[in-house]
Amino acid sequence: MPKATSSTDASAVGKAPCTFADLAHYVDQLRDPRTAAEAVRALSKVKLSAEDGAAIRLDGGLPLLLQQINGMAGDDDLIAAMTVVEEMGWCDPPSRDAFVLQGVVRKLVPFVVHNNKDVVMSALESLEPYLWDGDLHLRNLEVFRSGTEEFFRCGGVARILRYLDATEPRKDICLAVSEILGHLGDRVYNRERLRDIGTISLMCNVVNMPVEPVMKQDWLMSSVSFLSNMARSDFTHTTMRECNVLEMAEEVIRTTTLESNKMFALMLVAHVYGNDDQNHRCLSLLDEHDVSRLVVQLLDTTKHGDGLYKDIPIPTEEATHAARSLSRERKNAGRLMKGGAVPLLLEIIQGPQTSKDTQAVYNCLLALANMSIYAELRKPLQDAGVVKVVTQLENSPDLRIADSAKTVLLNLSKLHDDAATKAHAALTGGADDFKHKYEVFLSHKRTDAKDFARALYNLFVLRGVSCFLDFEYREELGDLAAIVANSLNFIFVLTDNVFESKWCMKELQAAVESEVNIILIVKDGSRWKDSDGNPTCEFPPYDLIKTLPEQVQPVFSRKSIAHSDEYYQAFVDTLMKKVIRQVKAPEPTTSNSSNNNFIDAAQADACNGSSGFGGGGVSNGIISNLGGNGMPGGVESGSISSGNISRSCGLTAGAASNNPSAGSQQRLQASFGPSTPSQLPGLPALTDQQQHYMPSIPPLSARPSSFLQHAIWPPAQAYHHPQQVPATQASVELLGTADLGLALRSELSLLRSSLVAEVRQAQREMLSEVASSIRTLHQDMALQLRQVQQDMSVMMQQQRRDLAVQAAEAAGTATGISTQLSQTGRHLASLEQALQDTAASVERLGASIAVVAAAQQQQQQQQLAMAMAGPHDLRQLGRLMSELPMSGAARSDSELPRLIHRGRLGRF
Known part of the structure; x- marks a missing residue:
């Protein structure tokens, strides 16, 4: 105030x-x-x-x-x-x-x-x-x-509110009450309680009270400034829309004579309706009075001036929050950019960081993040030096500030984080978004939680989690069920009016039918009406849940996550533990390897790492470079990121040898190598038990052409271990859960007895309050018991599925091993036959070579004989030829050597 x-x-x-x-x-x-x-x-x-x-x-x-x-x-x-x-x-x-x-x-x-x-x-x-x-x-x-x-x-607030609701209120007392309420509304931790006890509607009525002209402006100042302060918290916007503060603000702007009152009324409109680009009445009002110029003036007076606007002190946090609210709409964001708001925001960010200025810095970062969403503003933001300033806060100890800084850099494509960039690129706003597989699907009612959903989207993307957010308002989705079913987690944001959205309910039904991991998040400050119609329930009451479709009612028996900006770090840790992650396997290096590069998230509980796991899957562990240099497919040696693998699966039918799965709870692998493991480079020494399971097959130096391309080569690339099924551990977990349920029942009984004893000793005026506490406690304990029963059922079903999967994988692995053994035997037989055929061919070739050599030797002798023959020999040769019988045909050339031989013998 x-x-x-x-x-x-x-x-x-x-x-x-x-x-x-x-x-x-x-x-x-x-x-x-x-x-x-x-x-x-x-x-x-x-x-x-x-x-x-x-x-x-x-x-x-x-x-x-x-x-x-x-x-x-x-x-x-x-x-x-x-x-x-x-x-x-x-x-x-x-x-x-x-x-x-x-x-x-x-x-x-x-x-x-x-x-x-x-x-x-x-x-x-x-x-x-x-x-x-x-x-x-x-x-x-x-x-x-x-x-x-x-x-x-x-009871001070309840007492002073009586004067605002009086039939004939005393104006000076009402003004003093408004001043006190304004002071209380300055602090964010008071606003929720002030909203719940009805101060917003009462202050809206105060604005319209007839007062003397001398008090009119102070009257408007106290009431409108209070509503403007309250509007800085998102959870008050629903109540303010119900009270039609837009019409009230228009009346104040039209009738006031003080610029400060007009300023507070415009800020009120910007806070409540600034993110509703469909409200043309609001946008025209903000355009008419050029609110962006007013916000720049507020920023300038808090940074370079005396901190006063028309003699009214304006804290830096209030001015930056106005910029944050106005930057949510495209046209106003562009006007802030042209008006010079960005350099002022950067000056506030670079100022001395104290606990007092933390909220102001956070508001500045959110304003820059809102502006960086629009493509036409990204280049001017970079030219203004946003990247250099914001990068300094990327590793801030305050997680809210660090995430906001990374969001700005991500929108400007300047964040050096491959996982976040890849997750952000998965959602482009185009038609192909519906064909992808997302780790998280965000379901929310836009009028209640548009900004909160965007903040959740950034939270997940910055942690490498691909997230689907319908930020383009595509309500014509026909394949909604397919989109939800193709996601690993379904986050249902609980806000005041979420059950009135038919699209949110359809999404929830699709998640239940697809058995997607459902996570409930209660947005900070959300309230639901009790049986008397008072919005005091911090969780949807049982009477409201009964009106929902029967198949979705069990969802609300599970434990929800309460959102809180004040405890942001704890909220993020709790949320990430419940999210099932999609674990990537190593990329294959051969063209014939499997294309299935992902491990089934339903079996991701086999990854037991230091990062912690919840909801049946990996919460913050990604498997990278699984295996060593002896693993098939040329996979490089690596380690487990944020966790260790305690149980891994071996071969599956087809191409699983080059793509090991981390989903099963067994160590079943195959080894067909030589009897001496030391011959295999890069592999650890075998135990006696492992040696027992290794058959002795002579090694082959190269992959035979007839050997299947998808089989292991060389075969000795994995070890075989006996199957280990953690049935005992599962039983212990189930027994522990059962003990928890019994302990809760016992605690409930003890608390009931204790409360009954206190009720008997309490004074009469405390009976109603104690009874309400008993009912609340009974509901809470009943919800916990139902949650325990559901968890036990889910764990038993999960164990059954895991055992079935293990048995199927073991059978498939045994079949693969048998097939590979028979294939190896047939190949050895074919090689033996090939060697015999080669020996016969060598013998035939040797005989051919001998024949050719003899012919060549005879030819050489003929040539030598002709060279040594003299004239007498020639005459002798002619006589011999004449002695041969002539049949009218020429003599064959084959007889000449015989005649020459006779001539030589005769001469000698």
Whole structure:
């Protein structure tokens, strides 16, 4: 709640200053009951400075002042004491913390309801400095929060709301009440309770109350600024839409004479309707008054100015939240860019990082992330130096800030994270999005959780989880069931109106029918109506669940996850433990290997790593480079990322030898290698048991052409181990779950007995509250028991499926081993026959070579004989030829060597 001037300035008008001697005298009088009332009346007429307040505090006067606030004193003395307490609160911040610790809130709350209206006004004004958060940098935050908590706990809010709902309200009291509610609404942890008790609707009515013209502007300021502060929390938007704050804001803008009131009304519209690009009435209102220019002015005054807008202090967190809200719509985001908002946002990010500025930095990053969604703004964002500044926060210890910074870089394609980039690229916004297999399907009602769903999408993508989010508002989906069935996890975001969405219910039914892992997330601040119609249930009540289709009702018996920005790290850890991950196997290196590169997520529980697993699958473990350099297919040696494999599956039919599966709970592998394992490089030594299972087959030096291409070569690339089925472990887990159920029943019985005993001893006015606690406790314990029963059933079904899968895999593996043995035997036989055929061919070739050699030798002898023959020999040869009988045909050439031989013999 803005406060331009403190109450000290107004209440101190006409008061005289005081000396230290007078202060010491007044404190001494406070110690004497006979003079204490006189000292209080004197102090109420004195103008106290910061030094005066510190002197009274250090002199021990605070508890003495509190003693004067009691019902026994007269109205005048009571008002005087409360006036001094108010003065001390405004002038000395340390006195505020000291008063809160001593119970000043508890002392003042009873007088908020009093017959004397002057006492009521004095009590409200005295409470204001102790609930004001304008100077928290000077105060202890824990003490301040304890004071506001005590105000709620003592019934202070419920008491002051009576004045807003009165038939004939007193205007000055209503204005003071609005001021206090505005201070409470400044803190995010108060807004949920303020919404639940109906303050939003009451303040909307206050705006329309007829008041005197002299009070009109202050009246509007207190109410509209309160609603604007409340609108900074998303969970208030549904209630504000129901109260039609858009129409109220239009009326304020039209009638107010103060620019600050108009500014708060425009901010209210931007917060509540800024992400609704279908609300043309809202967009035209924001365009007409150029809200983007106003936001840039707010950013500039908080960074370079005095932090005042029209004499109204504007915190940096409030200005940055306005930029964050306005950047959600394309046209306004472009106007912020052109108006110079980006350099101002970067200056705030680069400023000194303190706990006070953390929320402002977070708002700046979300504003940049919203603008980076639009393609036409990415280049200007990069030119403005966004990448360089945001990269420095990528490893921030605050996980919210780190994730927001990575989201900006991811949208600008500057994030050096392959897993996140690949997961982000899976959802392009095109028609092919429906054909992919996603790890997470996000189901949400857009009017309730559009920004929250986008934040969940970024959360998963930054952790390498592919996620389907219908961000293009494609409500014409005809294959919705196929999209859901093709996902591993179905996240159902529970918000106020999610059950009114027919598309969300269809998606939930499809998830139940497909047996997808369903995760329930309760969005922060969501509420559902109880049997009396009051929105007070933090989880959908049983009466509401009964109206849903019968097949989806059991879903709501499981434990949900409560979203919380305040405990963001715990929320992320819990969520990721419930998400079943799709585990990738190593990429094959041969063209004939299997194309099935993924391991069935339903069997991912075999991966038992240090990262933790939940929901029946791997929560944060990805198998990389499975195997060693002796594994088939040339797989490089590697290790398990974020976890160790304790149980792995061996061969499956077809091509599983080059693509081992991590889904089964057994160690069943095959080994056909030589009897000496040391001959195989890269493999560990075998135990005696492993040696027993290794047949002795002579090794072959190369893959035979007739050997099947998808079989292991060389065969000795894996070891065979006896099958190990963890049935005992499963039994122990089931027994442990059963013991948990019995323990819960016992605890429920004990708590019932204890509560009954307390009820009998309690006072009459506490009976209804205790009964409500008993009913709530009974419902919670019943839900836990149903959850335990469901978990036991799921575990037993899972064990049955695992055992069936193991038996099938074992049978398939045995068949594969037998087939490979027979194939190897046939191949050896074929090689033996080939060797025999080769020996026969060699013999025939040798005979052929001998024949050719003899012919060549005879030819050489003929040539030599002709060369040595003389004239006589020639005549002799002619005579011999003439002696041969002639038959009219020429003699054959084959007779010539014989005749020559005869001639040679005759000559010799």
